Amino acid sequence: MIFEFSESQLQLKDAARKALDRECPISRVRAVLEDGRPFDRELWQFLAGMGFVGAAIPEAHGGAGAGHLDLCAIAGELGRALAPVPALSSVYLAAELLMQAGSEDQKARLLPRIADGSLLVCVAFSEGVGQPDLHHCRTTQAAGRLSGEKFPVLDGGIADMAIVPAAGPDEDMPSLFIVDLQGEGVSREALTSIDPTRGLARLSFDGAPAEPLGVKGEAGRLLDRAFDRAAILLAFEQVGGAERALEMATDYAGQRVAFGRPIGSFQAIKHKLVDLFVDVTLARSNAYFGAWALSNDAAELGLAASAARVSASEAFIHCATENIHVHGAMGFTWDMDCHLFYRRAHLLSVALGGQAMWQDRLVARAADDRQIAGEG
Template sequence: MMLNPTDEQLAYKAEVRRYLERSCPLSRTRARLEGPPDHDPDAWAGLARLGAPGLLVPAEFGGAGAGITEAAFVSEELGRVLLPSPYLSSAVLAARLLVLLGDKEANAAHLPGIASGDTVATVAFLDEHGRWDPSHVPVRARRTGDGWRLDGTVPFVTDATAALLLVPAVTADGLGVFAVDGAHAHTEPLDNLDLTQPLARVGLRDAPGKEIRAAGDPRDAMAETVRAALACVTAAQLGGAERCLEMTVEYAKTRVQFGRPIGAYQAIKHKCAEMYTRVQSARSAVHHLLDALETGSPEAAEAAHLAKAYCSQACFACASDTIQVHGGIGFTWEHDAHLYFKRAKASAHLLGDSTHHRAQLARRLAL
């Protein structure tokens, strides 16, 4: 089955694009790259006015109660402009995990702030390969007289300066998820290829945490949260690839060489055609995943692996071809092509690279 977006979903997507093109041009992102790695608070406030941080939050906690399709459409538009924002960390990972765990007290405490954008949250769960592995959780939690204490180091955390950390940890009874005040975490910023997506190593040493009581198995909640995040990461990759295609076609029409636009030459035509094919195939993979998630399809896991494996390669190939078609100027810092190239390379490894997801897909299909 393929996704069939409603008129309301498409209208909301168009409104987000208008806001980002008007208020968050890439020149604004470039200016922020000169400073410390962090999100753009003004742009985040604008997204909050559009209700983006609360899309996955139920209405009873101040959100829109929308589905993963709307969240992915926002991610696609963010991927087009490379906006530094905590959208994936806070609005998708943290919000989705809290809802799935189903702890009413925790939801009442944290979801209203996340929905309004006033609270930025993240989930500290990635292993040394940049993915979630429930068999290798680096944090341990122990019960003490005054609650819970957490110890361990999470190698990669997105938007680690967030006020609220949700931390999966191993307890004496199995896996648990804990809310930790960001002030109790030691954050070490990492040198990241993509400056628009800051990463950090987070250390917890006897850090106090409050257990989020899961209605079911926390491992199931984490697995579904990761699939939702994969939908949004691949949607952002789709947005970046599409923007690369637009930039390349426009340049091929206006750059004249030997008295003709370079787009008139067969080699350039073929590159643009290949980019277009990749973008449309990536869109099909993302929409297939969104439909599987929205309908609760038993094939959702396979669709997630397929989408991440393909979109990672498609986005990187489009970014690479953008640089090649632009020639010398495409290699310069002043041109935007390298920003898309770096985003494509970095996001290809986030939540597992193509090799990992192909292997997981083959395992699930018993190939």
């Protein structure tokens, strides 16, 4: 049994860590935050140049063709570095949807440009407050033109194109479309994000020309599957961020002295940190199983993805929250880096739908799994 990345994947992970330590120190994330830029384009180009962006895109379409385990290893490092880049939207969601549902022409046209970092594609599934409903939407499509409003859209302000679900006038089941965001009938407005290094936007369509993606009426099924796949990749990012927040808290607790001894020697702090370690350990283990399911296209994908997502969101939020607390009053100042983790943890925990949605998916899959086990 080998339940671990291969030697070459571990080397890739190590190379990604070194590159990000050098190119994306926390000061660079802070600079993006303070400059009000929605992302770091130079960093994204650098990562594309390293082959990280197109790791799971086939060589025939301009990627490295290395597979999803490599991408999982890279995602963990992007998360650890809090890299202010559109990996979730352009890679984990959009590139995956194109690989799953795109025509040969669409793949040949778009994937190489995603892999080299020159094309950013977002996926616009939310229509306001509430958990995303992947099987229904209010945005309409008629004669190849879209009308409606999507918000919040992660990276909607910086993307060149959007993949958008929309339904025809007499259709229950939405279909997916590709929309050129620089084209006619599109207006966009930047929204204020809890994590300004990962920007949100409102996209408004008024007869915007749209190109069908995948089979008509299949948006729900395609998004369902894409969400599972993206959830596993995102779980690696979340676990990476959680590990680093835990390290910050642990380092500080070992150094900060109160009442004559390091605060990490007090059980109130020590046990808190251990509970974070437990959450990170469980989340990492679930993410690893997700990586296996993703790379093998296993029947367990749905269960693996929702377990990975639920425990990774919990672990990152828990670690980021308690990291601030362990730092005491300094922890909530602007100048300490704790809030960068807190912001990112919260953004990522809702970016693919929040815990309520994923808890529901997890129980549905676990109950199905029980029924299958019971019948067998």
